[in-house]
Amino acid sequence: MSKPYYDAADLRKFGKITEWSEELGTKFFDYYGKVFEEGALTAREKSLIALAVAHTEQCPYCIDAYTKDTLQRGITKEQMMEAIHVGAAIKSGATLVHGVQMMNKVNKLDG
């Protein structure tokens, strides 16, 4: 029997992290809840940001959670995919912009 590292049902147990460190866990969840409240950004905008970041972080729990959250907010699959492309563009841009560092180094060593 295979034992995967990730189990979708573990997401429901996330709250249990407070059991082994109540103060820090509680502070984290208070902070987390506050972050996603309606503010200068709408809760809908925050949900889309979270969906994109969930993918760049490649967190399966976050992907499950924010796919559901965006659906609940009436966000369409086209909007969800575009949000992920924003994350992907930043990820690939972050890789490629380091190409300048490589070019600088080549020019210095082999110029």
Add this chain to the structure above:
Amino acid sequence: MATKSLKKLGNDLAQSNKQIEILSNGIFKSGELPTFKDKISETSQFPIKAKKLEILQINVGYMCNQVCDHCHVDAGPDRKEIMTRDTMRQCLEVIKNSGAHTLDLTGGAPEMNPDFRWFVEEAAKVGITDFIVRSNLTIIRANKKYYDLPEFFKKHNVHVVSSMPHWTRGKTDKQRGDGVFDKSIKALQELNAVGYGMPGSDLKLDLVYNPSGAFLPGDQVAMEKDFKKALMDDFGIEFHNLFAITNLPIARFLDYLIASENYEDYMYSLVEAYNPAAVENVMCTNTLSISWDGYLFDCDFNQMLELPVNSKSRHISDFNEELLEGRNIVISQHCYGCTAGAGSSCQGVVA
């Protein structure tokens, strides 16, 4: 997309006892999740008792021109359960004599009952404060005999409440069938044309949103804002309020949850979102649901599960408001659908 009801297909889930069996066994029997009774007992809210009757919801038949994926009625063109004029007469007597201020006609597509117009004309004379017809919109465009419905509704000052699952064609048609979105838009424009849904108009037009899949509805106010902007920008449509309604795990939605392996996760979502404040105002406390054959239920969902009211007054022919007030509401695990988050009722959120 479904074209036949579960009943017509001979699906086990067309039987109410099978549905109750599923809702009572599995994760609830094993104790993995608390039963609804246990959950409301934690906050000393068991039993839920009926308060003063305010809303009479009459289901005039299960026949419908649509076969929506998530219909809790399992309605469709093949359903033959239709309220007779005799039963309607009994309902009219009750409407005249009861203290209810709201009359709410539902179905199926209520307009498909051959005595629908007669019933509306008679009921409008009784002088009820709020007279709702739950129209699926496409019926207005389904056949020319229905084309004048907007005028008919206007003549009798009917409050139109219509389902609209999303402001995009793709999501709407996926849930309700190909072409439903375009027909619904046309019907809304026609309702607007006679004055329905316009700012300040007494001709009330409200929309009902329910999720297109195994997830809960978002914030009603935010959804209403999104719906209003999109329908105005894209089609110039106005409406008054949006009611966000949670899908209850019964009939075709239960079938969908099980077939798509979402049942357990969905029940977890409902239980995790349980809100004791919603229990206080859950619609069964001020509503009575009357079935096509005149039986009384705490709500339309219990009607579909064939869970009759817990009272000696069980049929419209022996309706007794005093006996019904204070009755214990009949509950099962589907009730979690009405107490999740901001709560859910036929009038939208309750908490």
